[in-house]
Amino acid sequence: MGRSCWAVLAMLVALPPAAGAQGGDPVRAQVERELARGQCSLAAWDVAWRGTLPGEARPVTVVTYTYENCGGRNNWGKSVGVYARDGASVRELPLPDRAGLPEAIQRVSVSKGRLLVEGLAYGPKDPHCCPSLKRRKAFVARDGRLQAVR
Numbered sequence: 001m002g003r004s005c006w007a008v009l010a011m012l013v014a015l016p017p018a019a020g021a022q023g024g025d026p027v028r029a030q031v032e033r034e035l036a037r038g039q040c041s042l043a044a045w046d047v048a049w050r051g052t053l054p055g056e057a058r059p060v061t062v063v064t065y066t067y068e069n070c071g072g073r074n075n076w077g078k079s080v081g082v083y084a085r086d087g088a089s090v091r092e093l094p095l096p097d098r099a100g101l102p103e104a105i106q107r108v109s110v111s112k113g114r115l116l117v118e119g120l121a122y123g124p125k126d127p128h129c130c131p132s133l134k135r136r137k138a139f140v141a142r143d144g145r146l147q148a149v150r
Contacts, residue, residue, distance in 0.1 A: 027061045027083045030090040040070040048080075048108040053115070055141035056093065058084040062115060064108050078105050080117055082139075082146060093146050095139065100148065102135040115139040115146065 032042050044066040053060050061083050068076035080101065082093040095101070102119025109116050116138050120131035139146040 026088050026090045027063065027085060030083060030092070031063065031065055031081060034092070035067050038070055039072065040067040042066075043068045043076060049110045051110065053082075053110065053141040054113040056084055056144070058086045060084050060093065060141075062108055062110065064105055080105055080108050082115060082141075084144075091144075093141060093144065095146050096148055100137055102131070102137070104131050113140060114149065115141075 027047075028042075028045060031045070035042055042065060046064050047061060048064055049062040051059065062080070063083070064078065064080050066076060066078045068074075079098075080095070082095070084091050084093055101117055102121050104120040105117060106119040107116075108118075116136060118134075118136045121133045121135040122131045123133045126132050138149050140149050141147075
C-alpha cells in the first residue's frame with residue numbers, strides 16, 4: 001500500500017462512529033425538538049436511568065435536563081422526562097402533574113418499578129434562589145402514561 005492509502009485509512013479509523021442516522025441519541029433529539037417548540041435550548045443533559053418499567057411494553061430512558069433562553073429571555077429551568085423507545089421511534093410518557101415536581105430536582109431514580117423524583121420546593125418565605133422544602137414524587141407507568149402514586 002502506498003502512503004496515500006495509509007493516510008486515508010488512518011483518517012477513517014480516527015473518525016468517531018456514527019450513533020444513528022442523524023448522528024445522535026434519538027431521545028436527546030426528541031427533547032431538543034420539544035424545547036425548540038417553546039423557543040428554548042438544551043443547556044445540559046443527563047441520562048438518569050435506562051431499562052423497563054412495569055406497565056410500559058417498550059424500554060424507557062429517564063432523563064434530567066436543563067433548558068434555557070426560552071423566547072430569547074435569560075431564563076432557565078430543570079426538568080425530567082421519560083421516553084419509551086422502539087428503534088428510532090421515541091414517545092414521551094407524559095408526567096401527569098409537572099406543577100407537583102420539585103422546583104430544584106436533585107435526584108431521579110427508579111426503584112421497585114416506580115420513578116422517584118426528589119428535590120426541593122419553595123416554602124412560603126423562601127427567596128427565589130433557595131427552595132428549602134424537601135419534596136419527593138413517585139410515578140408508575142400505566143396505559144402509556146405516568147401516574148402519580150403515594
